[in-house]
Amino acid sequence: MIFRFTLLLAICSAVYAYTVRYPHERPGVPVSERWQKLTAKGQPLAPWAGPWACVLDKKNGLIWEVKTDNESIHDGYWSYSWFDGRAGQANLGDCYFESERCDTLDLIRRANQEAQCGVSNWRLPSAEELQSLLYYQGKTGDALIDKGFFPHTKHGDYWSGQAQQPLTSSFRHLGYGALAVNFGTGETLALPYRNAAFVRLVSQLD
C-alpha cells in the first residue's frame, strides 16, 4: 500500500513538474526578410519596437522615409505639387510646415536639412521603386503597403521623380506631368504637376 501511495504521489509530482517545466508560450518576434526599421539616428530596431523614422529595404538597398501623424514634416496628411526647382509647379500642395503652400522640393530640402536616419541625400523615388512597395496581403481596407512598417500611408497618389511624361485622357490639354503610384488602387499614372499628391522620399544606401 505504501508503494502504491508513493507511486501515486510520484505521478502527481511528475504532472506538476511538467507544468512548471513548460510554462505557457510567450509571443516570439516574427522577422521580416525585407524590411528593417531604423531610428531617427539610423540605428536598427527590432520589428516591434519604435518609434522608427526610416525603413531599410534590404532587398533593394534603399532607405525609405516613414510617414507619421505628428504634424512634423513627415506627416502623412501633407500633400505636395510636383516641382524640382525648374520644371513642375511650385507650392500647390497642403502642409503646415512652410509659410507658403508646399511642393516636393520643400520636403526634400527640409528632410535633407534634418538628416533623419543619417540621410541627407533624400530624393523622389522612381515609379519602379514605388511599385516595389505595393503589397496586396494587407488587412481589409488598408492602403496597398505593409502597414506594419509603413503606417499612415493614404489610399492616394504618391509622386515619383519621373517627370516629362505625356498626360493622357482628361489631363491631355495640360501637356506633361510626372508619374505617380496610387496606393489605393496600385495603378501608376502620369498626373499634372499642379496636382496635390503625397510623397514618400527615398535614398540610395551608400
Add this chain to the structure above:
Amino acid sequence: MSIYKGNLFWVLLHLGAIVIVVINLLTGLRIASVSRPLWQSISAILPQGLIHPLHFTSGILLIVLVIGYIGWRLLTRGQRPKPVKPQALNFHRLVIRSGYLIFFGAMLSGLLAYFSLAPALVVAVHYYCALGIICYLLLHGGGYFVHYGMAAIKRILWPSRQLSPVSLGLLLLTFLLAGLGLQLSGKAAHVLLVAKVPLSQLIHIDGKADEAVWRQAETVDVLTQGGANFDNGQTRIRVQVVENGIEAFFHISWDDPTKSLKHLPLLKTQSGWQVEQQGFYNFDETRYYEDKLAVMVSNQCQAGGAGTVHLGPKPLADKPANWHGKGYHYSQDGAIRDLWHWKAVRTNNMILADDNYIGPPDKVRPGSRRYSAGYLQDGKESGAYVMNWRWYKPDVITPKRLPKSPELLTPYQQDNSDGLSWVIPWFDYQPYQAEHDNYPVGTRMPSVMYRSNRFEGDRADVRAFARWHQGRWSLELSRKLDTGSEYDVPLRHGVCLWVSAFDQSQVAHTRHALPIQLEFSGA
C-alpha cells in the same frame, strides 16, 4: 467494492464518466484561466482552442450519464444483495457520497450558467465544485488504487458479467437521451422577437430610448458574467430590437455603477509624460480605460460565441502566442461574424460604433506587436481617433499635442471628471514643443483626439450613442439590415447575437453562453 460493479453496463458508464469528467475538468479549468490567471500556470496540461462547445457538450453528456446511472440503480434495486446489517460508512463510501453532492452542484450550477440564470454565487459554486472534483478524483480514484492496487483498475476496465436485458435497454436509452440532449442543446437560444415598425416612425440615436416603440418592444435579458470590475464580474444586459424594412434599431442597456471615461490619460511625472495604465502593455488594461459594449452578429449560432472563442496562449500552432495567455477570436469555417464595438469616449462622441468583424486568422505581420488573429477592422483606417502620444512606451512618452493654454486642463485635475468629454478638441491644442511643456508634475491630460470627424466607408455603418444615468448605460444603435458589404452580416430572421459589456477594461468583457436569436415578426 460491492459485487455488482463488474456489470458491463456499470463498467461502460463508469468509463464514460471518467472520460467526460476529465474533459469537463480540463476544459473548465482552461475557461477559468481567462478570469483567474492562476490557472495559466498549469497551461501545459490544459487543452487550447475551441473549448466552450467541448465543455458544454461534455457537460450535457455527463448529465445524461447521471440520469442513466440513476435509472439503472432504481431498476436493479431488486437484484442487489441486501446487506444483513447496515454497512459501515467507510472511507470510500464517504468519498463517493461527497462526490454525489459535488457533481450535483457542478451540474446544476453549470446548467444555470449555461442558460444565463446563474447569479454570482452560483457561478462561484460551479468553480468550487470543479476544485472539489479535483480532490474527488484524487481521493476516489487514488484511494481505490492505493487500497486495492491493480484489482481496482481491473474492476473498472474489465466487465465480469453478461449484459442483462434491462441493462441493455438502459444503455440504448442513455445513448438515445445523449443524442436528444445534443440535438436540443444545438438549438437552444434566447429568442427575441423583432417587431416591424413603420418607416414613418422616427427613432433618434440619442441613448434616451424615449420613443413609444421601445415601450412595446420585446426585451431579452441576459445575466452576463466574467467581466473585470463589474460587481462580482456580472451585469444584466437588456436587449430590444425593432426594424422598419430598411434599418434595424437596437436598444441595449446594462448596469455599470461607474461611468468610466478616463481612457489611458497622460500624467506628468518627474521624468516626463506617462500613460496611466495597469495592464495596457500586455493589451489587458483594467483600470484606465473607457467603458465599452460589443455586439456580435452571426449566421452561426453555436453556444459560446459562435465558434470564434479560441482559448489558450497559442491555439494556432503556426501563429504567434498572445500576450495575455487568454486566447484569440477567429473563425474556422471561413465565414465572418460581424462585431460592433461601441466605446464611451473614442466612438460615442462621433455617434458611431467601430464596425469590426471576426474572420479566419490573419497572416502574421512582422511589423506589429499585437497579432489579433481573426479580430479585424472592416474598412478604411481614416482620421477617426488617434491617441496623443507619438509612440507608446510604458515609462515616458512624448505627446503629439499640448493645449494652447494650460487652463484647458484645469477641469481634468478634479476627482470627479465624469461630466467632461475626455476628447481633445483638435484646434484648442497645438503640436508639441518642449519649450511649451511647462506643466507641473501631477497634471493629468486626456489622450483621445479626433483628427477628422468620422470614420469613413465601411467602418461608419453603425450609428450608436449612449447615455449613462444613475448606474446604467443606455445605448441606442442602428444599422441597415443589409449593408451589401462582404464584411457585414445582414440582419435577418434567425440571425444570432452575443452581447458583452466592458467596465473600464480593454479586453476583460462579460459573456454569456447561448445566443440571442432574432425572430423577425414579418418572417
